[in-house]
Amino acid sequence: MAKNLRLKAARASLDLSQKDLAEAVGVTRQTINAIENGDYNPTIHLCIAICKRLGKTLDQLFWEDEENE
Amino acid sequence: MAKNLRLKAARASLDLSQKDLAEAVGVTRQTINAIENGDYNPTIHLCIAICKRLGKTLDQLFWEDEENE
DNA sequence: ACATTATGTCAAATATATTTTACATAAAGA
DNA sequence: TCTTTATGTAAAATATATTTGACATAATGT
Numbered sequence: 001m002a003k004n005l006r007l008k009a010a011r012a013s014l015d016l017s018q019k020d021l022a023e024a025v026g027v028t029r030q031t032i033n034a035i036e037n038g039d040y041n042p043t044i045h046l047c048i049a050i051c052k053r054l055g056k057t058l059d060q061l062f063w064e065d066e067e068n069e
Numbered sequence: 070m071a072k073n074l075r076l077k078a079a080r081a082s083l084d085l086s087q088k089d090l091a092e093a094v095g096v097t098r099q100t101i102n103a104i105e106n107g108d109y110n111p112t113i114h115l116c117i118a119i120c121k122r123l124g125k126t127l128d129q130l131f132w133e134d135e136e137n138e
Numbered sequence: 139a140c141a142t143t144a145t146g147t148c149a150a151a152t153a154t155a156t157t158t159t160a161c162a163t164a165a166a167g168a
Numbered sequence: 169t170c171t172t173t174a175t176g177t178a179a180a181a182t183a184t185a186t187t188t189g190a191c192a193t194a195a196t197g198t
Binding site: 086087088098099102103106108112 | 173174175176177184185
């Protein structure tokens with residue numbers, strides 16, 4: 001599956017660790033790691049929570065992630 | 070939970086039934102119904118498939134659905 | 139050298155998205 | 169009236185998102 005490099009970059013630009021982001025949105029570090037590495041398919045509520053914490057929208061971080069390899 | 074009236078409207082404007090949309094995106098009618106009625110929290114891949122079929126983006130159909138009551 | 143932080147990954151358990159089957163109602167057409 | 173289509177809903181089963189606990193490595197600071 002495709003990695004989500006936009007998410008990784010947005011997180012990095014705020015100087016947040018995977019753990020920081022995970023705690024901010026109420027999931028575990030492994031979940032954030034898996035999303036960034038494309039291992040699975042999060043729920044929309046989680047995506048929205050991540051977007052809000054990173055100051056991005058769904059289209060910016062998750063739209064057409066499938067093509068972005 | 071909040072109903073997704075934007076989704077319902079977008080589907081209606083293309084004259085698609087819940088069943089039509091469900092088949093187009095590879096889920097059951099009950100899943101589309103539940104999403105429209107806010108009973109749960111679909112996966113991002115499913116949201117993207119729905120958006121593509123309806124000619125909308127994630128932000129247009131799913132962004133900040135939580136507030137939209 | 140040692141401790142700490144960040145990341146990657148894995149196996150087993152748990153929570154929940156989704157399916158299957160089924161029943162009910164309202165609207166529309168024949 | 170009868171049939172069909174669209175929708176809403178519910179209970180039990182299945183698939184999968186997510187957690188928990190653990191181990192490993194690289195980088196950084198003391």
